[in-house]
Amino acid sequence: MRQLILLQFLILAVLAGAQVPQSFQYQAVARNGSGEVFAAQPLTVELAVHAGSAQGPVVYQETHAVVTSALGLFTLSVGQGTVVSGEFQAVQWGASSHFLQVSID
Template sequence: MKSKHFVALFFFLFNASLFCQVPQSFSYQAVVRNSTNELIKNSPVKIRISLGYYMAFGIPPQFTFFPVYTETHQTTTNENGLFSLMVGGGTPVSGRFDTIPWSGNTFYIKTEIDPANTGNYTISSISKILSVPYALRAERSDNGIVAYGLIDSDGTVLAGSDNFTVKRTWVGYSVLWNNTSGIDNNKLIVSITPYNTGSSTTFYTYSCSITDQGFMVSFYANEILQSVKFSFLVINPY
């Protein structure tokens, strides 16, 4: 059987309608073409959608796509090779759409297509999301929780200190398991302000102490940071 190679052209249509309740999805469309630029018409396809950030690791920094939410869809192209779906309305694979921290973050969408419905995604494309649906962004605004306390060696935030001492290995990004605000279970750090002690402790990062996507990024892979103090920390409550 002669195999086919596919390429795809992707674009977005965000629904600007007003809702009494915040919609947990947005419109997405793609045109699928083969290697000779012919439309793939009236064909069933399986779609895998991932939303996430780009993160930098190593020297020189290598940027890697890190998905925070992934879902799949089963759909069919029309006579123009077009399919339409609602991102957020598919079958979840990992993460939760309603907890994506849209506000203040730069998001990308990764689209993978399995044209033969075999589980083999042969088409892959990553595009920057230039406009976050306003209702989703507004719902996720101002949900950060400030945690003041000492971060112990196991990542637990303890009471009794205005600053933080980190005694754990940070590889790419960090999490909090427990804290005095009642937030627990693998929460992302949103922002950190370094505590200037005048000591010789060096905190290596790529361009900033924490990325605007909400992850701690180490300048060196597998680096162990000890006694690094911070004066302010906000965590994602979801």
């Protein structure tokens, strides 16, 4: 009986560890078209996840309001922004390659 209970706990532990992450971290330095850093500025960052190729269909899209550091650095969690379209949890990460398009406004 103890072995059966232990086996059930081990199976549950493995299944709990196999959950899809709810977000992932993204970090970048914001620059304008001339390569100059956007230092200590509020920006809107739009992220789009494309399936299959960089020109493939958008399966998830969101926006983030960020403020850059003095060096133009910003960090955000993809999957925790304001959703524009799709569901982050519904993205089939293992089905094909995915490409992240980042736009700054």
